[in-house]
Amino acid sequence: MTAHGTDEAAPAATTGAKPVTATRHLLAWVAGIGVLSVLPWLAVNDYHRFLLDLILINVILAVGLNIVKGFAGQVTVGHIALMAIGAYTSAILATKFGFPFWLALPSAVLVTALAGAIVGIPSFRLEGAYLALATLGLAESVRIFISANDYLGASIGITDIPPPSLFGLRLDTHLSYYYVVMPLALAGVYFSFCILRSNTGRAFKALREDPLAAAAAGINVQKYKTLAFVLSAVYAGCAGSLAAHMTPGFIHPNSYMLAEMVTLLLMVILGGIGHIWGGIIGAIVVTIVYDLTRDYYNYQMLVFGMVIVLTVMYMPTGIGGIIDRYIVTRRFVALRKAKGDAA
Amino acid sequence: MTIGTGAGLRAAVSIALLGAGLAAQPAAAQDKTIRVGITLRMLVESGIAYGDIAKTVMESVNAKGGINGAKVEVILLDDECKPDKGVANVNRFIHQNKVHLILGSTCSSVTMPIADITAKEQVPQIVPMSTNTSITQKGSEWIFRVSVSERFYAGAYGKYLGENVGKKIAYLYTTDGAGIAFVKQLQDYMKEHYKAEPVYQVQMQETDLDFRSHLLKIKSTNPEILAIAGQSDALARQAQQSFEVGIPKRVWRVAASSAGNVTYPKLAGEAAVGTTFTQAFNCADERPIAKQFVAMVKEKYKFSCPDHDFSQAWDAAQIALVALGKANLKLTDAALADDRRAIRDAIATIRYEGLAGGPIEFCAAPTPQCRDGNRTAMLVQYTKGGENFETKVVGRVSFDKDFGLGK
Structure with a gap:
């Protein structure tokens, strides 16, 4: 258990549970892929498929934010600007230079990764609220720059961003687009697992707990802070590009404002900051709750604000933390029972 | 590791359940x-x-x-x-x-x-x-x-101003879509019909509060018309500050259609007087x-105009x-x-x-x-600002279907 929530290694260590086999891991992933593959066919109508696309894009975005905020403990509120950079790069490349989606997407990811490195620079010297303010400033600068730049569509936005095509087939329905977004979301989630389990992930956690102690232990703080921002930006760039190319292919600076950042933060906080499933759970819950409360537009933002406050006050580890606590308790009880039986 | 996978399986089930929940939402009623x-x-x-x-x-x-x-x-x-x-x-x-x-x-x-x-x-x-x-x-x-x-609104402004007021126009506008369109179309119209270039133009942010440095520069260009654009609150600040820096009343203040929003005269107060804007409807209409x-x-929503x-x-x-x-x-x-x-x-x-x-x-x-x-675009002017603002119709122009579409 950590100050920021739970992670995989800690409860396993406390309970002394054996690591699962690679086969069980593989089976879990195969099952996940199987469920996700048929999910859009279970949806009653195209609106639900649209929501599934949206959920998966938000999963990519939230998992990315969880890397920098949850794993590495950097307080950033500029993530939405990275998404905007990804979206606009992809849109410009596709509409003005004729790049196909399959080339525009990786290009957007690269540009956003570079932007992520720049956004990460203030984190060398700033922490906490100061870093939040700096990243907020950067985020607003990006939005304002877009709004004032005719080449980027200014306040009119960019229209007619083409959907991806595969062997001449336009993937412009919500169903077909799902099969573009879903593999990328799965890859993103898998990659975040890999990061957390790697030396890099351990360095991130050390940074999160105490940067001074991490530095004393030989961790290059600047390098890993920058890396956290860059990795997080890769996700944001990918999500931005996917959002831009989704039918009807339109982007506008109003979609990258502070309210969107707050919603994104809510996904990570509600899901569980630093919890490996936090971003995923949060993205799913928030996107669905947002949709279900759409009819109550007068109170929607009030409800969302209250959920953030109440979550931070009474459920600081989020839904992911509750799940972990439940599992740890169950294991502990089982272990005691087993010891009792043996005695 | 075990825990991660357990949580993973649960999350996968949750996804499926939420998916099912979505699918279970009631479809639209089908009865006549x-x-x-x-x-x-x-x-x-x-x-x-x-x-x-x-x-x-x-x-x-x-x-x-x-x-x-x-x-x-x-x-x-x-x-x-x-x-x-x-x-x-x-x-x-x-x-x-x-x-x-x-x-x-x-x-x-x-x-x-x-x-x-x-x-x-x-x-x-x-x-x-x-x-x-x-x-x-x-x-x-x-x-x-x-x-x-906008093509009709721009025409209404351009025609009226060009024929009745003047062609020396300074533009101050914010990054608001409708405002940008208003400025661009008015400039195009003045250029096309009168070969008139802007005497000054500047674009600022929607959230900017202080426009005075640019308004002082505008004052020095001695324009006949000051075109302002943005959301109604930004417009109100522009109008108020134009008087604060000493741009005289004889300089026509023309604004994007957002000046017709009730918040503009309320926020601008007496600075709204004289502001001319285009509308599709005017509350002083006698019909x-x-x-x-x-x-x-007025009765149901408490908006007097x-x-x-x-x-x-x-x-x-x-x-x-x-x-x-x-x-x-x-x-x-x-x-x-x-x-x-x-x-x-x-x-x-x-x-x-x-x-x-x-x-x-x-x-x-x-x-x-x-x-x-x-x-049909109406040119409307504020004759009184504040809570109980008043307006008058300066002109009403109906356009041909092809107007503003180019050749």
Whole structure:
């Protein structure tokens, strides 16, 4: 258990549970892929498929934010600007230079990764609220720059961003687009697992707990802070590009404002900051709750604000933390029972 | 590691359950009901009133037995002037609510992407408030605009100013879509008709509070006209500060149509006096229908002088009702596509006279000539600012269908 929530290694260590086999891991992933593959066919109508696309894009975005905020403990509120950079790069490349989606997407990811490195620079010297303010400033600068730049569509936005095509087939329905977004979301989630389990992930956690102690232990703080921002930006760039190319292919600076950042933060906080499933759970819950409360537009933002406050006050580890606590308790009880039986 | 996988499996199940939950949401009712989706910006008091007017007008027919016996059901959603929200709303209207007709939106930046969706999904869309010229230029057979296009507004300004006031214009505007369009089109008009270049122009941010440094520079250029644009609160600051820096009253203040929003004269106070702007409707209109409407808005929504977004919401809803009455609707699941087509064809035949300054008339071709139905712009001027502001109509110009479309 950590100050920021739970992670995989800690409860396993406390309970002394054996690591699962690679086969069980593989089976879990195969099952996940199987469920996700048929999910859009279970949806009653195209609106639900649209929501599934949206959920998966938000999963990519939230998992990315969880890397920098949850794993590495950097307080950033500029993530939405990275998404905007990804979206606009992809849109410009596709509409003005004729790049196909399959080339525009990786290009957007690269540009956003570079932007992520720049956004990460203030984190060398700033922490906490100061870093939040700096990243907020950067985020607003990006939005304002877009709004004032005719080449980027200014306040009119960019229209007619083409959907991806595969062997001449336009993937412009919500169903077909799902099969573009879903593999990328799965890859993103898998990659975040890999990061957390790697030396890099351990360095991130050390940074999160105490940067001074991490530095004393030989961790290059600047390098890993920058890396956290860059990795997080890769996700944001990918999500931005996917959002831009989704039918009807339109982007506008109003979609990258502070309210969107707050919603994104809510996904990570509600899901569980630093919890490996936090971003995923949060993205799913928030996107669905947002949709279900759409009819109550007068109170929607009030409800969302209250959920953030109440979550931070009474459920600081989020839904992911509750799940972990439940599992740890169950294991502990089982272990005691087993010891009792043996005695 | 074990724990991670356990949580993973649970999360996978949760995804499936939530998916099932989504799938279990009730589908739209199918019993002789005409379903209409309305998406507007309803963040502010007046915005909520626009939505309520449109919804109330449409549902009022239910008390009289509906339209040809069918009940009208309105689903009203807020898009916050954000394209992604508008797109989500319209996707929900079309695929989940199975609406027959869509009204929306307030902001051009929302109307443009949803116009692409309605064109693709073949659902008729009435645009109540958006003014961006390009909305009807995409060639969609499914779109009809009730609001006045920027091309007509720019013409009304340009013609009146060029012939009656002068050609030395300084521009101060913010990064607001409608404001930028207003400035660009006015500049194009002045350039094309009078070879007049701006004496000064600057674009600032929507959130900027202090415009005085630029206004001082504008003062030094000695313009005949000061064109200001932005959302109504930014406009109010621009107008107030223009007097603070000493730009004389004889310099005409012309503003984008957002000056017609009730918050502008309230915030600007006496600085609003003399500001000239274009509108599709004016609350000082003496016609009985207009007087009745103003009295209704005053009583129900407490706005003493409703702006043209009130009237456009009302006109759009009335036009929708006329079309729904004219279309021979079958109102079955299987006939949804046919019904949508019938409504589109019915709107295309409408010639309507309501609160707008002139008739609103559509035709079948998917061109701006046919789909920019309202071609009458009114030039309105504030004669008193503050809470109890007053206005007068300076001029009213009706345009030819082809006006502003180039050769």
